Structures are given as structure tokens and as C-alpha cells.
Amino acid sequence: MAKGKTAVYFCQSCGYESAKWMGQCPGCREWNTFVEELVDKKSSGKSTTKMSGEQRRPQTLASIEVKDEQRTASGMEELDRVLGGGIVSGSMVLVGGDPGIGKSTLLLQVCKNLADQGVSVLYISGEESLQQIKLRAQRIGTFTDHMKLFCETDLDEIRQIISIEKPKVVVVDSIQTMYHSQVSSAPGSVSQVRESTAAFMQIAKGDGVTVFIVGHVTKEGVVAGPRVLEHMVDTVLYFEGDRYASYRILRGVKNRFGSTNEIGVFEMRGDGLREVENPSEYMLSGKPEQASGSVVACSMEGSRPILIEIQALVCHSNFGIPRRTAAGTDFNRVNLLMAVLEKRLNLKMSECDAYVNIAGGIRMNEPAIDLGIVLALVSSFKNRVIDEKTICFGEVGLSGEVRAVSMPAQRVAEAAKLGFTTCILPKVCLEGLQKPKGMQLIGVSNVREALDALG
Ligand code: TYD
Ligand code: MG
Numbered sequence: 135m136a137k138g139k140t141a142v143y144f145c146q147s148c149g150y151e152s153a154k155w156m157g158q159c160p161g162c163r164e165w166n167t168f169v170e171e172l173v174d175k176k177s178s179g180k181s182t183t184k185m186s187g188e189q190r191r192p193q194t195l196a197s198i199e200v201k202d203e204q205r206t207a208s209g210m211e212e213l214d215r216v217l218g219g220g221i222v223s224g225s226m227v228l229v230g231g232d233p234g235i236g237k238s239t240l241l242l243q244v245c246k247n248l249a250d251q252g253v254s255v256l257y258i259s260g261e262e263s264l265q266q267i268k269l270r271a272q273r274i275g276t277f278t279d280h281m282k283l284f285c286e287t288d289l290d291e292i293r294q295i296i297s298i299e300k301p302k303v304v305v306v307d308s309i310q311t312m313y314h315s316q317v318s319s320a321p322g323s324v325s326q327v328r329e330s331t332a333a334f335m336q337i338a339k340g341d342g343v344t345v346f347i348v349g350h351v352t353k354e355g356v357v358a359g360p361r362v363l364e365h366m367v368d369t370v371l372y373f374e375g376d377r378y379a380s381y382r383i384l385r386g387v388k389n390r391f392g393s394t395n396e397i398g399v400f401e402m403r404g405d406g407l408r409e410v411e412n413p414s415e416y417m418l419s420g421k422p423e424q425a426s427g428s429v430v431a432c433s434m435e436g437s438r439p440i441l442i443e444i445q446a447l448v449c450h451s452n453f454g455i456p457r458r459t460a461a462g463t464d465f466n467r468v469n470l471l472m473a474v475l476e477k478r479l480n481l482k483m484s485e486c487d488a489y490v491n492i493a494g495g496i497r498m499n500e501p502a503i504d505l506g507i508v509l510a511l512v513s514s515f516k517n518r519v520i521d522e523k524t525i526c527f528g529e530v531g532l533s534g535e536v537r538a539v540s541m542p543a544q545r546v547a548e549a550a551k552l553g554f555t556t557c558i559l560p561k562v563c564l565e566g567l568q569k570p571k572g573m574q575l576i577g578v579s580n581v582r583e584a585l586d587a588l589g
């Protein structure tokens with residue numbers, strides 16, 4: 135063993151550190167994930183961020199001067215919204231997502247927009263060659279000379295180049311390929327990723343450079359290897375979506391400079407990612423007409439209402455245990471709502487197979503779509519078509535009551551904007567609600583009233 139280095143075992147799934155090998159990780163309960171890594175104890179202690187010239191004595195809140203964080207528009211409104219109003223200089227943003235979802239494309243487009251504004255950008259790629267990046271860049275458009283490319287995985291080299299070039303924004307694609315010479319384990323292992331992130335953190339906080347990091351995602355959907363990475367950065371964004379559908383959703387998971395509820399919607403085209411300004415219209419395109427088991431519901435994603443189509447197929451089960459699936463929403467929630475229907479409305483749901491789907495492949499877990507799921511299930515069960523200009527929202531409780539949800543006014547306004555004429559909503563939400571022109575608002579207090587409202 136090299137001098138000054140200690141062997142430590144790391145769980146490759148969650149980053150749990152142990153002095154000896156274990157079969158099962160006590161942190162995440164995964165089996166066979168421990169790998170021995172040599173760590174230079176001295177250097178790893180030093181590389182935690184320590185801002186220069188900072189007061190060493192405790193301060194009162196009143197004595198701390200607050201500077202407004204400087205934000206730069208990324209040129210993509212959807213991204214700016216998720217970031218909380220633009221790119222904060224000196225921040226560190228982690229972009230995670232499945233392979234091929236478009237992380238490199240998104241960041242290359244951000245680079246282009248920033249370079250167009252005259253911001254100097256350095257794109258460091260450890261995955262693709264300069265030619266490959268150029269081919270992709272040609273699809274996106276023409277780049278100004280403020281954008282520079284560098285293919286390298288060695289952190290020492292990268293640090294040197296950054297100190298020479300002095301870019302304002304650095305993109306690292308991807309953190310799993312970066313190699314820190316003081317850590318002897320292979321690139322992509324927990325200690326490599328952690329040390330590399332810490333090194334970029336120093337660059338970000340020390341020199342006020344904004345760093346975007348691409349992180350790969352494992353089968354389970356978390357950033358590969360280390361959850362530790364998520365703790366270190368300022369902002370974590372996940373890029374998700376069905377690989378086979380063309381739209382992509384950018385979701386904030388952690389944000390030190392804004393809310394984490396916001397989402398950005400993009401569409402993958404032949405010439406890069408395009409922002410989708412009106413996601414509701416996009417989600418509802420292709421909705422079948424005159425089909426039973428389909429209803430439009432409204433879910434809030436952050437400050438933005440999104441209309442979605444909920445589909446249900448309920449049919450007689452041939453087996454003792456009925457089959458049920460839920461795509462795009464919580465499976466247990468669907469089971470619970472079916473039990474509520476069985477008990478409160480005497481519908482024989484327990485003898486039926488049921489399949490529930492949120493059309494478009496989007497995932498929605500807000501309780502406000504409960505009423506939509508209930509109406510879709512009943513519509514399919516009774517084979518009755520719900521009027522296509524009807525929209526609904528509301529949370530359904532265990533005794534079949536329809537409970538209040540937040541921001542009813544925004545939801546109703548979005549429905550009116552898209553030409554819906556009837557809205558079924560919780561009765562308590564009617565209070566103080568302005569009725570948009572041409573919209574009929576039906577307040578209901580339980581599921582039976584909601585079914586009666588359908589006529
Ligand atoms: P990429 O950004 O390489 O994904 P990641 O970095 O997340 O692995 O993008 C991948 C996919 O997007 C790839 O399969 C090709 C497709 N694509 C387009 O459809 N249009 C485009 O203009 C570009 C650049 C890529
Ligand atoms: Mg990539």
C-alpha cells in the first residue's frame with residue numbers, strides 16, 4: 135500500500151464508508167456493493183470547501199451583509215424557472231438523468247446561449263471526442279468564439295486550464311469520468327466522484343465560476359454511485375421522460391437558490407431541445423374523443439397548473455386475484471380509491487381488473503388528481519363517456535369525501551384558457567373563486583355528487 139494511504143470500503147450504491155468489508159450495506163441494504171478504495175486521508179480532509187478571507191468569529195444575523203446573488207439568464211425560460219430565475223454565478227448545478235435523455239444536448243444549448251451573450255464558457259468532456267461534440271453542435275446551431283471545448287479527464291490538467299482560460303461557466307460532462315490523481319481508485323468510484331466534485335466545488339466557490347456537472351443515473355434512478363454528490367452541490371436537477379416519447383421534463387430536486395417544485399418541459403427535435411411553452415396543450419394532444427374511461431384532470435407542478443388526461447380500463451377479472459396496474463401515478467393510491475368506490479358507491483370493483491394510466495408518460499403524484507382517477511375508473515366501469523369539455527380536480531378521502539386542494543383559481547384559469555367549459559371541483563374551493571366566462575363550476579363534497587354532476 136502506498137504511504138499515507140488507507141484502505142476504506144465504500145458502498146458503491148450510497149457511499150456508506152466502512153473500515154471493513156461487509157456483505158450488506160447498513161446504509162441502503164444493498165448486497166455486495168462494498169469495494170475497497172485507497173484514500174489519502176490527509177488530502178481528503180483538505181479538499182472540503184473553505185472560503186478564503188472569511189471571518190472566523192461567530193456573527194449576528196444583523197451584521198451579515200447580503201449581496202444579491204447575480205443571476206444570468208440561460209436563454210431558456212424553462213431552465214431558468216427550474217433554477218429559480220436564472221443561473222446563479224458561483225453555483226454548482228448537478229444535472230442527472232438516464233443515458234441518452236439529452237443532458238449533453240441541454241448543456242450544449244445552454245453553452246450556446248451563454249456564448250451568444252458574450253459569457254465565456256468551457257465545455258469539458260470526458261466522454262466524447264471533439265469531433266463527436268462538433269457533430270452534435272452542428273445540429274444545434276452556430277457557436278461564437280466565447281465557447282471553448284476541452285476533452286480531458288485528469289483533474290490537475292483541468293484545473294490548470296481553468297486558471298489559464300478563466301471561463302465564467304464550466305460544464306463537466308460527466309463527473310463519473312473525471313480522475314483525481316491523489317485517489318487511487320478507478321474513475322466513477324465513490325471516492326473518485328467525491329473528490330472530483332470537491333475539487334470543482336473549490337473552483338466554483340473560490341473563483342466564482344458556475345459549474346454544471348452531468349451525473350449518470352443508475353437503474354434505480356439515483357445519480358450513480360454517490361448520493362454524497364447530491365449533498366455537496368447547490369442545485370440538483372433531474373432530466374426525465376420516456377426515451378421513446380419526444381418530450382423531456384427537467385425537475386428540480388434540490389435548490390439552494392429557489393423552489394424545488396418547478397418543472398421545465400422540453401421537446402427533443404432534430405435540431406436539439408425545444409422549450410414547450412404550453413405543456414397542457416402538449417399533454418392533451420391525441421386525447422381520444424367519445425371514449426369511456428378518459429377524463430382530464432389538473433395537477434399543479436410548482437406554480438404552474440398542468441392538465442393531463444387520466445385513462446382507466448376496468449374489465450371483468452378471470453382470476454381470483456384481480457390484476458391492477460398504475461402507470462404514471464401511485465399504485466397504492468389507485469387501490470385505495472377503488473376500495474373507496476367499492477365501499478361508498480357499492481361498485482363491485484373487487485371483481486375487476488383495472489389499469490390506470492396518465493397519458494403521455496408523465497408522472498403525477500399530487501392528491502388533486504384523485505378525483506380524476508375516480509371518475510375515469512367509474513366511466514370505464516359503467517362504460518359511460520365523460521363530456522370532453524369537462525375537467526376535474528380534488529383530493530378524495532377514505533369516506534368518499536372530496537377535499538380541498540391548493541390554488542383552485544390557477545387550475546380553473548388554465549382549464550378556461552384551453553377551452554374547457556365545465557369544472558368539477560371540491561365545494562370548499564368555490565369560496566371566493568372568480569368564475570371565468572363560459573365556464574360552469576360544479577362544487578362537490580363527495581364522490582357520489584361528483585358522479586351525479588357528470589349527468
Ligand atoms: P445526449 O444529449 O447525448 O444524451 P445524454 O448526454 O443524456 O446521454 O442526447 C441524446 C439523444 O438525443 C440521442 O439519442 C440523439 C437525440 N438527439 C436528437 O434527437 N436531436 C438532436 O438535435 C440531438 C443533438 C440529439
Ligand atoms: Mg452525454
